Amino acid sequence: xxxxxxxxxxxxxxxxxxxxxxxxxxxxxxxxxxxxxxxxxxxxxxxxxxxxxxxxxxxxxxxxxxxxxxxxxxxxxxxxxxxxxxxxxxxxxxxxxxxxxxxxxxxxxxxxxxxxxxxxxxxxxxxxxxxxxxxxxxxxxxxxxxxxxxxxxxxxxxxxxxxxxxxxxxxxxxxxxxxxxxxxxxxxxxxxxxxxxxxxxxxxxxxxxxxxxxxxxxxxxxxxxxx
Amino acid sequence: xxxxxxxxxxxxxxxxxxxxxxxxxxxxxxxxxxxxxxxxxxxxxxxxxxxxxxxxxxxxxxxxxxxxxxxxxxxxxxxxxxxxxxxxxxxxxxxxxxxxxxxxxxxxxxxxxxxxxxxxxxxxxxxxxxxxxxxxxxxxxxxxxxxxxxxxxxxxxxxxxxxxxxxxxxxxxxxxxxxxxxxxxxxxxxxxxxxxxxxxxxxxxxxxxxxxxxxxxxxxxxxxxxxxxxxxxxxxxxxxxxxxxxxxxxxxxxxxxxxxxxxxxxxxxxxxxxxxxxxxxxxxxxxxxxxxxxxxxxxxx
Amino acid sequence: xxxxxxxxxxxxxxxxxxxxxxxxxxxxxxxxxxxxxxxxxxxxxxxxxxxxxxxxxxxxxxxxxxxxxxxxxxxxxxxxxxxxxxxxxxxxxxxxxxxxxxxxxxxxxxxxxxxxxxxxxxxxxxxxxxxxxxxxxxxxxxxxxxxxxxxxxxxxxxxxxxxxxxxxxxxxxxxxxxxxxxxxxxxxxxxxxxxxxxxxxxxxxxxxxxxxxxxxxxxxxxxxxxxxxxxxxxxxxxxxxxxxxxxxxxxxxxxx
Numbered sequence: 109x110x111x112x113x114x115x116x117x118x119x120x121x122x123x124x125x126x127x128x129x130x131x132x133x134x135x136x137x138x139x140x141x142x143x144x145x146x147x148x149x150x151x152x153x154x155x156x157x158x159x160x161x162x163x164x165x166x167x168x169x170x171x172x173x174x175x176x177x178x179x180x181x182x183x184x185x186x187x188x189x190x191x192x193x194x195x196x197x198x199x200x201x202x203x204x205x206x207x208x209x210x211x212x213x214x215x216x217x218x219x220x221x222x223x224x225x226x227x228x229x230x231x232x233x234x235x236x237x238x239x240x241x242x243x244x245x246x247x248x249x250x251x252x253x254x255x256x257x258x259x260x261x262x263x264x265x266x267x268x269x270x271x272x273x274x275x276x277x278x279x280x281x282x283x284x285x286x287x288x289x290x291x292x293x294x295x296x297x298x299x300x301x302x303x304x305x306x307x308x309x310x311x312x313x314x315x316x317x318x319x320x321x322x323x324x325x326x327x328x329x330x331x332x333x334x335x
Numbered sequence: 336x337x338x339x340x341x342x343x344x345x346x347x348x349x350x351x352x353x354x355x356x357x358x359x360x361x362x363x364x365x366x367x368x369x370x371x372x373x374x375x376x377x378x379x380x381x382x383x384x385x386x387x388x389x390x391x392x393x394x395x396x397x398x399x400x401x402x403x404x405x406x407x408x409x410x411x412x413x414x415x416x417x418x419x420x421x422x423x424x425x426x427x428x429x430x431x432x433x434x435x436x437x438x439x440x441x442x443x444x445x446x447x448x449x450x451x452x453x454x455x456x457x458x459x460x461x462x463x464x465x466x467x468x469x470x471x472x473x474x475x476x477x478x479x480x481x482x483x484x485x486x487x488x489x490x491x492x493x494x495x496x497x498x499x500x501x502x503x504x505x506x507x508x509x510x511x512x513x514x515x516x517x518x519x520x521x522x523x524x525x526x527x528x529x530x531x532x533x534x535x536x537x538x539x540x541x542x543x544x545x546x547x548x549x550x551x552x553x554x555x556x557x558x559x560x561x562x563x564x565x566x567x568x569x570x571x572x573x574x575x576x577x578x579x580x581x582x583x584x585x586x587x588x589x590x591x592x593x594x595x596x597x598x599x600x601x602x603x604x605x606x607x608x609x610x611x612x613x614x615x616x617x618x619x620x621x622x623x624x625x626x627x628x629x630x631x632x633x634x635x636x
Numbered sequence: 637x638x639x640x641x642x643x644x645x646x647x648x649x650x651x652x653x654x655x656x657x658x659x660x661x662x663x664x665x666x667x668x669x670x671x672x673x674x675x676x677x678x679x680x681x682x683x684x685x686x687x688x689x690x691x692x693x694x695x696x697x698x699x700x701x702x703x704x705x706x707x708x709x710x711x712x713x714x715x716x717x718x719x720x721x722x723x724x725x726x727x728x729x730x731x732x733x734x735x736x737x738x739x740x741x742x743x744x745x746x747x748x749x750x751x752x753x754x755x756x757x758x759x760x761x762x763x764x765x766x767x768x769x770x771x772x773x774x775x776x777x778x779x780x781x782x783x784x785x786x787x788x789x790x791x792x793x794x795x796x797x798x799x800x801x802x803x804x805x806x807x808x809x810x811x812x813x814x815x816x817x818x819x820x821x822x823x824x825x826x827x828x829x830x831x832x833x834x835x836x837x838x839x840x841x842x843x844x845x846x847x848x849x850x851x852x853x854x855x856x857x858x859x860x861x862x863x864x865x866x867x868x869x870x871x872x873x874x875x876x877x878x879x880x881x882x883x884x885x886x887x888x889x890x891x892x
Contacts, residue, residue, distance in 0.1 A: 122880030123887065164869060166876040185855040185869040186664050206829065206851060207822045497715045501722075501752025505737075505744045508751065511758055512741055512780050577758040 109274050109305035110139040110162065115171030115181075117154075117161055131157050135171070135329045141273065144296065144306040146316050149326035155309045156201075158326060159276050162307065163198045164188045175274050193221050197272035201279050203259040205251055211262055212237065212247040218270040229269075236265040239291055257283045268295050275299060277308040281315045293319055360407035360440040366390055370408035370563070374554060377565035382527030383495070384478050384562040392558065399432060399457060400558030402474035406455045409470055409554070410436065416444045417451035422459040422600070422617035429457075448620050458521070460542040462599045462621040465551035467568060473536040475557040478564065480524040480534040500532050503575060511580055520585075526573045533564065533572075540574070541586045541600045547572035589614040592634035594625035638700050640665045640806060640838050646685050646695030654862035655681035659695070661857065661867065665805065668832060668839045670853030670870060672846060672885070678862035679842045680810060686840060687727050687808045688717045699724075699806070722752050726799035730811040732791030735798070736783050742769060742794055743779040749802045768797040772827060789820035793827065800831060807832075807839040813848055825851050846889050850874060858882045 115135040121127045132154040139145045147155040160166040162173055164180055173180040175196050180188065192198070197218075205214055212233045219229035237247060240261040246254070251262045260283050267275070277296070281289045289312075296319045299306060310316040316323070358364065366388075373387040392400040410416070416436055420429040424446040432455060433444050445451050448463040455472040465471060481491045484502050494500065503524055510518045523540040527533050535546055536555060546553070546566065553566040566572065576582040587601045592613035599621055601614040613634050616622035626635070639662035648655035656678035663669055671679045684690040686697055688709055696708045702724065709717055721727070729735040736745055746765035747755070755761050766776045772793040774786075783791050792812065799807065812828065813821040829852055832839055841852060849856055849870055856873040858866040858881065866879040877883045 119876075120878070121883065123884050160875070165871050167868070167872055167878060186667055188869055189854055206826055208826050497718055499718065499752065501748050504751040504756070505740055505748050508744050508747055508758060508761065509741060512743060512762070578756050579759050 109141050109176055110307060111174040112137045113172040115173060116169050118169050130331050132329050133331055137324055139305040139307055141303040141305050142300050144300055144308060144320045146320040146323045147307060147309050147326050148323050153327040153330050155326050156278055159278055163276055195273050197267050197275045199264055199267035199277045199280050203251060203263040207252055208250055210248045211251050214251060214262060215265045215269055218266060222270055232269055236269060240265050241288060261288060264292055271302060273304055275304050275306045279309055279311060281312050357439040360410045362407045367408040370404055373563045374565060377563050378567045381566050381570050382531030382533040382564060384564045386561055387563050389558045389561040396559035399474040401556030402455050402472050403432060404558060405554050405556035406453060406472045410440050410442060410453060414442050414452045415450055416442050417446060417454045420457045423619045446620050458537045459617060460538055460545045462618040465549060467550040469551040471551050471553045473555045475536040475555045478534060478557040478560050478562040480532050495531060503532055507575060517580060524575050526575060528571050539600055541584045543574045544584050587614055590632060591616045591622060592632045594622045594630045595632040596625055637664060639663055640700050642698040644696050646692045648681050648685050648692050656862045659864055663838055665838055666836045668853045670849030670856045671842045671859060672849055672856060673859035674844055677859040679859050683808055683810055683842045722749055723802050724805050726804040726807045728795055728799055728809040728812050730814045732795045735795040738783050741780045741782055745794060745798050746801050768801050772797045789816055789824060792824060805838060807837050809839060809841040811843050828852060846874060
């Protein structure tokens with residue numbers, strides 16, 4: 109479902125003396141439906157960078173990234189957008205929201221984007237918010253004023269609203285208490301069970317060993333860090 | 336008041352004109368040719384405002400110079416001229432202009448609509464239906480119907496050439512939203528042959544239906560603004576309106592106090608110091624003809 | 637799929653000075669393209685060339701018309717282009733005053749495009765105008781008020797209603813939130829986002845405000861000195877800018 113072949117990335121900082129930083133090189137990996145693969149490695153090894161490259165948020169300098177057979181590297185913006193809408197989900201560490209949009213609409217948005225009717229989308233959104241213990245009185249408010257943990261859970265709810273065949277999860281259990289961590293892990297397990305291919309970054313070893321089938325140490329691809 | 340206004344004498348119109356110091360009908364032949372070209376163009380493109388080089392006339396702007404130039408250009412020695420001002424033959428302006436043409440063209444004049452071949456009018460269409468072979472010449476102050484909404488000449492010219500008349504309906508929309516009905520009561524805009532939007536000069540909207548399918552030729556002259564436009568006989572003329580606010584040719588809800596007509600457009604006349612008033616036909620010739628035929632209104636002597 | 641707008645080699649010079657040079661891109665239905673750059677970058681010149689306000693010195697701007705398929709709007713006759721401007725295209729000006737008739741009521745402003753394409757039922761026109769006022773969050777009771785009595789944000793929203801009432805497929809916007817208070821901007825952006833998505837609009841938005849493009853645009857073009865220096869997915873260009881100038885632009889934005 110997710111296939112990387114010989115992927116490399118370099119940052120060129122033009123305004124800082126044209127410093128060239130090769131962050132990652134020669135990455136090849138493959139994730140099949142129903143599998144959850146963890147990216148591991150020291151901080152700065154390039155885990156988040158690689159995840160962003162798979163999402164298309166960062167430009168990939170060389171190599172091939174295929175999601176469900178669609179080539180991402182060099183793809184037209186509208187194709188990437190279509191991919192993100194239907195096929196590839198991403199739960200990042202930060203919730204970026206439009207001011208004034210109520211939480212329940214934020215969560216329902218990915219479903220509306222794939223054509224689900226308003227009422228059904230809202231119903232699913234409410235169910236997820238309930239599962240993630242966001243109090244009902246907050247559903248009509250914009251998440252901009254929520255605590256870090258609450259925002260994270262809204263982020264997760266939004267990420268899991270639509271059943272993406274491929275998912276990227278960046279620290280999904282960070283800043284969550286035990287109960288909510290448990291909810292998130294069961295959401296991941298449910299996604300695996302329905303055949304999603306998942307790549308995740310988990311600092312929490314227990315979480316990692318619970319849901320991940322394999323681990324890939326990204327430091328082996330980081331120039332200067334490889335052992 | 337049925338006799339033509341001219342001095343008695345053995346001379347005919349041609350002799351009198353020759354004897355005067357003016358070219359026939361005051362304007363030189365080149366000017367008349369230029370104006371006739373403009374008229375022909377106007378007839379060929381009904382409702383389109385044709386620019387023309389308006390001449391200096393012996394009356395100031397705002398006193399009918401456009402109408403006078405058009406009449407002067409179409410007059411021939413055999414024509415019978417009638418001049419009315421707001422329907423009346425006997426007001427100062429009508430008398431002035433009629434005398435002007437008697438002196439400079441020597442043509443015969445009349446007050447009877449049915450006898451006239453050329454009728455110059457300010458702000459009214461005669462009640463008596465006109466016939467083929469007659470010419471109605473209108474005096475026009477502001478020829479551009481869009482002028483008060485769009486002050487730029489460059490823009491209004493574009494709007495006419497590109498047939499962009501949405502703004503005209505915006506004006507009517509604004510009227511309805513502000514007054515509950517279309518408040519324009521004179522100079523009511525019309526669409527000619529489904530193409531040009533035209534200002535029919537400040538005739539009351541009551542007269543608008545007469546504009547369409549008229550057997551006579553209608554010529555419009557604006558001297559200060561230097562535009563001529565025209566409606567050839569039997570032209571389609573539609574007053575602008577909305578489907579749910581249709582055009583209504585309204586008049587005062589009275590009969591003429593002198594002849595009793597319920598169909599003609601009426602002037603309101605104050606008759607005494609205590610606010611007494613009566614309504615009389617604005618078209619004096621029409622009223623007279625009816626009275627001569629025996630009709631009597633409530634105030635008839 | 638046929639692009640809705642296909643731009644190739646659009647250039648405009650002002651004497652020796654380059655307005656914009658050799659700009660090409662394809663825009664598909666429903667796509668929102670942001671054009672960013674600082675003053676003098678050529679973005680407004682480009683927008684005006686694309687929207688038919690300025691004749692380019694070179695290039696084609698091919699629009700997929702409803703009735704005749706793809707047609708080059710640069711060589712189109714003026715009546716055709718003006719008709720396009722009233723139906724399938726819309727232009728939202730930076731200053732609402734440039735895009736509204738200040739002496740006409742709000743209802744008349746919104747209804748004008750409808751009347752320009754033949755609407756002749758007062759009740760219907762007024763009903764549609766009132767609907768649209770509500771959609772842009774203007775109190776329907778203000779339908780007979782003149783825009784001179786509206787706040788800046790309201791005027792801008794009225795301009796948007798006036799433009800969108802005929803259901804255009806492509807909207808050009810020139811700094812749509814420029815000059816508005818921050819809170820008013822947020823509201824307007826949210827409204828635009830909703831309308832663009834609900835109506836499936838394609839849009840080209842010129843702005844110097846990166847937050848606006850982050851929120852509204854799918855794609856981004858960065859311009860400097862009349863040239864397009866970088867183009868791509870919005871979040872990619874903003875999070876991983878490749879060109880020196882883009883990097884400078886992004887890093888210059890003050891974080892709140």
